[in-house]
Amino acid sequence: MKYLQIICFILVSLTLDAQIKQQFPCNIELNTAFPANLRGSDYTDLPGLVGIEFFNTEYVIGDIYLEDGHVAYDERIRYNGRIDGLLLLTPRSGDEIVLDKYFIRAFSCKSVKDTSTIYFSKIKVLKEYSSDTIDIYGQVLYQNKLSLYAFRRYTYKEDVNENVNGELIAHSKYGPSFIYYFKLPNNKTIGFTTLKKRNLYTLFPDNKDTMKQLLREHHQRRFKKENDLVKITALLNSLY
Numbered sequence: 001m002k003y004l005q006i007i008c009f010i011l012v013s014l015t016l017d018a019q020i021k022q023q024f025p026c027n028i029e030l031n032t033a034f035p036a037n038l039r040g041s042d043y044t045d046l047p048g049l050v051g052i053e054f055f056n057t058e059y060v061i062g063d064i065y066l067e068d069g070h071v072a073y074d075e076r077i078r079y080n081g082r083i084d085g086l087l088l089l090t091p092r093s094g095d096e097i098v099l100d101k102y103f104i105r106a107f108s109c110k111s112v113k114d115t116s117t118i119y120f121s122k123i124k125v126l127k128e129y130s131s132d133t134i135d136i137y138g139q140v141l142y143q144n145k146l147s148l149y150a151f152r153r154y155t156y157k158e159d160v161n162e163n164v165n166g167e168l169i170a171h172s173k174y175g176p177s178f179i180y181y182f183k184l185p186n187n188k189t190i191g192f193t194t195l196k197k198r199n200l201y202t203l204f205p206d207n208k209d210t211m212k213q214l215l216r217e218h219h220q221r222r223f224k225k226e227n228d229l230v231k232i233t234a235l236l237n238s239l240y
Contacts, residue, residue: 040097062109081154
């Protein structure tokens with residue numbers, strides 16, 4: 001009787017786990033049984049592209065959080081910073097799908113460097129050289145009243161010529177051109193590209209003196225790496 005109870009408990013546990021995992025069952029082919037609120041299109045590589053365009057070169061296991069509250073667990077995904085798109089690798093055919101950003105709230109994946117989990121969230125920012133706003137995927141570096149995101153974009157750098165059978169073939173080279181965004185308590189975002197204190201003071205002119213005092217008190221003199229920016233963001237939370 002005791003063994004029968006153990007077996008029943010295991011079966012119930014497996015059933016519950018399967019139900020949770022299948023809340024949003026997108027481990028299927030596009031245009032067959034894909035749920036209506038997860039849409040995408042075939043991804044086509046840019047011919048002749050060299051350099052970097054992916055945050056993760058290889059597909060990694062991750063979760064996709066949808067605007068309607070559902071979650072697609074344990075999907076093979078990777079982020080493309082050239083198109084600011086989340087790619088899904090379908091399990092049966094191996095097709096690459098660019099998922100429709102409109103239906104996605106956030107996604108997470110395991111880091112290839114360590115055991116940590118990396119989170120990306122969709123945020124609304126001002127489009128460069130424009131007063132219009134756009135939605136982008138920002139890597140969550142710090143979240144509080146004042147939050148910090150990194151837009152891991154990859155942009156065109158130059159054409160690189162390659163000698164192929166005596167003929168020069170031009171390839172487009174892409175590389176990192178990251179933008180950092182502060183998200184204020186009123187959901188307004190402020191973008192910047194250079195890790196310099198004087199630029200930081202320009203973003204918060206009304207709090208310049210207070211910021212200087214905070215940084216001195218906490219001996220935060222360095223401002224060269226992302227980790228420094230994360231520490232400074234944590235200090236700035238006390239201003240809100």
